[in-house]
Amino acid sequence: MYKIMIRDNMSPIATEILEATGKMEVITDNDKAGNDPKVLSELIGEYHGLAVRSGTKVTREVLEKARNLKVIGRAGIGVDNIDVQAATRQGIVVMNAPGGNTVTTAEHTISLMLALARNIPQATASLREGKWEKKQLTGVEITGKTLGIIGLGHIGRVVAERTRGLKMNVIAADPFVSKDAAKALEVELVSLDDLFARADFITLHVPRLKETINMINASAISKMKQGVRLINCSRGEIVDIDALYQAVSDGHVAGAALDVFPQEPPDASLPILKHPHVIFTPHLGASTGEAQIKVADMIANQMAEYLLSGVITHAVNFPSVSVEIMEQLRPHIDLAEKMGSLMGQLVRKVHDITITYSGDLTALDTRPVTHAVLKGLLSSFTDKPLNYVSAPALAEEKGIHVREVLSSSKDDFSGLIKVKLEAHEEGPDEIWGTIFEKKYPRIVRLGKIYMDAIPEGPMIIIQNIDKPGVIGNVGVTLGSNNINIGRFQLGRLGDRALCMVNVDTRADDQVIEEIKALPNIISADQVNL
Known part of the structure; x- marks a missing residue:
C-alpha cells in the first residue's frame, strides 16, 4: 500500500483517482503550516508520493527527510517550488501537468482583449458611480482588425485558433517556429518589427528569458501602430511598465490589459494602476475551476501509473526507460543534454537536426539520448520546464525535423554522438561528444575543429x-x-x-x-x- 500526501487545496478528483486504485492511502493536508519546509520535513518521511500545487516548497531540507518518497507530482506546469536537482539525486521522479491550463489562459487573453476593446471595466465602474458615459466609453470592433501574437507556443496557438473564429486577421512573430508550422495554423509568420507596424492588438505569450525581459520597452512601443492595444497574460517582466504608462498617457497606445506584473502583487502606488485606459486582473490566467480539475486529474493519473506500473509520463527529470537501460545510457544522456544546450545557447535559431550515433551506442535504444539533445537545445528557448517526453513534441510544434542515424563507420571512440544543425551558416554547425572510461563526458569537436573539452x-x-x-x-x-x-x-x-x-x-x-x-x-x- 502506497501512502500519498496531497496538499495546496488540490481538486478532490486527485484523491478520488488515487484511492480508486485500491492500492493507495491518500492523506489530504491543506494546513498552511506545512508549506514551511521545516514543518513538511517532519511529516514527509512515511510518504511514497507527494502531490502539490505552487504553495508547498519542496526543498532540499524536505527531500533529505523523504526516505520513502518515489514521486512528486506538480498539478500545473511550473516546478520552481521543487528542488528538482535534489530530487533527481535521490532518484525521486518529478512530474508536472503541462497543457492543463492552456485553454484557460488563452480564453482569459481573449476576454481581456474584448473588455479592452469595449471599455467594459471602465463602464462598470462608471455606472457604479451613478454616471451614464456612453460617448466617453465608445469602443472599437475587433472584426477585421489585425491581431499580432508574440510567441506561438501552446497558448499562442489556441489564441490564434479562437481569434480567427472572431474574424480577426492573425499574424505572429516567433523566431523558434517555422513558416510551415505557422502556415498549418493559418497564421502569417512575420518579423517582430513587421508585427509592431501592422497589429491593431498585440498579445504576448513568451517565456521569461534574458532576451524577453523588457522586450516591450520604449523603443519597441515607438515601432507600434498608433492606437495599438496591448494584452499581457504571459510574464510581468516582459513589459516595461513605466514605458507602457508613458505610451498610454501620450496616446500612442490606446489601451492595455495586464494580468501579470513584474512584482506580484504590484505596488499600489504604481501610476499605471490608476490610468483609465488600462485594465487589470490579479494573475487569473490559469485560475478556473476547469483548469484546476484538469491538472489534478492529469497528475493523479501520472503518479498512479508510475507507482503501479513504472510508466513515467511528463517527468521533468527522468527519461522513460527501464532502470537497466538507464544505467547504461545515463552518462550519454547527461552529455547529450549539455551538447544540445551548448548549441542552443550559441545559435538560438530554428534548424533541422541530424543526430548520428556510432560505436557501442548503436547497440542501445538511443531515443532517450535524442530526447536529451532536444531538451538541452530547446530549454534555451523557453523558461518552462521541459522533459524527455515533451521535448520532441515541442520540436515538432516548432517545425524542427529531427533525423537519427546509426552509423557503422569506425571512429577513434568507443561511442560517439554527433549533433549537426542543418543549413546553419553562421558559426559552428555541429558538435561531437563522447564518454571516456564510461563516465567522463568530453566535447571532441565543435564545428570543424577537434579538441578535448569538459562540458560543465x-x-x-x-x-x-x-x-x-x-x-x-x-x-x-x-x-x-x-x-x-x-x-x-x-x-x-x-x-x-x-x-x-x-x-x-x-x-x-x-x-x-x-x-x-x-x-x-x-x-x-x-x-x-
Whole structure:
C-alpha cells in the first residue's frame, strides 16, 4: 500500500483517482503550516508520493527527510517550488501537468482583449458611480482588425485558433517556429518589427528569458501602430511598465490589459494602476475551476501509473526507460543534454537536426539520448520546464525535423554522438561528444575543429584568427576582471582556432564585450552547462 500526501487545496478528483486504485492511502493536508519546509520535513518521511500545487516548497531540507518518497507530482506546469536537482539525486521522479491550463489562459487573453476593446471595466465602474458615459466609453470592433501574437507556443496557438473564429486577421512573430508550422495554423509568420507596424492588438505569450525581459520597452512601443492595444497574460517582466504608462498617457497606445506584473502583487502606488485606459486582473490566467480539475486529474493519473506500473509520463527529470537501460545510457544522456544546450545557447535559431550515433551506442535504444539533445537545445528557448517526453513534441510544434542515424563507420571512440544543425551558416554547425572510461563526458569537436573539452559550468567559446597573443590577452582580460580559468582547451585548423574556456564564475556582458574587442577575435559567446 502506497501512502500519498496531497496538499495546496488540490481538486478532490486527485484523491478520488488515487484511492480508486485500491492500492493507495491518500492523506489530504491543506494546513498552511506545512508549506514551511521545516514543518513538511517532519511529516514527509512515511510518504511514497507527494502531490502539490505552487504553495508547498519542496526543498532540499524536505527531500533529505523523504526516505520513502518515489514521486512528486506538480498539478500545473511550473516546478520552481521543487528542488528538482535534489530530487533527481535521490532518484525521486518529478512530474508536472503541462497543457492543463492552456485553454484557460488563452480564453482569459481573449476576454481581456474584448473588455479592452469595449471599455467594459471602465463602464462598470462608471455606472457604479451613478454616471451614464456612453460617448466617453465608445469602443472599437475587433472584426477585421489585425491581431499580432508574440510567441506561438501552446497558448499562442489556441489564441490564434479562437481569434480567427472572431474574424480577426492573425499574424505572429516567433523566431523558434517555422513558416510551415505557422502556415498549418493559418497564421502569417512575420518579423517582430513587421508585427509592431501592422497589429491593431498585440498579445504576448513568451517565456521569461534574458532576451524577453523588457522586450516591450520604449523603443519597441515607438515601432507600434498608433492606437495599438496591448494584452499581457504571459510574464510581468516582459513589459516595461513605466514605458507602457508613458505610451498610454501620450496616446500612442490606446489601451492595455495586464494580468501579470513584474512584482506580484504590484505596488499600489504604481501610476499605471490608476490610468483609465488600462485594465487589470490579479494573475487569473490559469485560475478556473476547469483548469484546476484538469491538472489534478492529469497528475493523479501520472503518479498512479508510475507507482503501479513504472510508466513515467511528463517527468521533468527522468527519461522513460527501464532502470537497466538507464544505467547504461545515463552518462550519454547527461552529455547529450549539455551538447544540445551548448548549441542552443550559441545559435538560438530554428534548424533541422541530424543526430548520428556510432560505436557501442548503436547497440542501445538511443531515443532517450535524442530526447536529451532536444531538451538541452530547446530549454534555451523557453523558461518552462521541459522533459524527455515533451521535448520532441515541442520540436515538432516548432517545425524542427529531427533525423537519427546509426552509423557503422569506425571512429577513434568507443561511442560517439554527433549533433549537426542543418543549413546553419553562421558559426559552428555541429558538435561531437563522447564518454571516456564510461563516465567522463568530453566535447571532441565543435564545428570543424577537434579538441578535448569538459562540458560543465560556465564556459566561454571563442573563435579567433590563429596568431600569437590571443590566449595571453584572453587570460589577462579574465584575470583583470577577477575571473579564474578552470580549464583552457584550444583547437586549431588552418589559420583559425577555437578556445573553450571553463571559468569558475560567470562573466558578465561587459567582460564578453572586452574579449570581443581583443585583437584577432572573431567571436566570443558564453554558455552555462
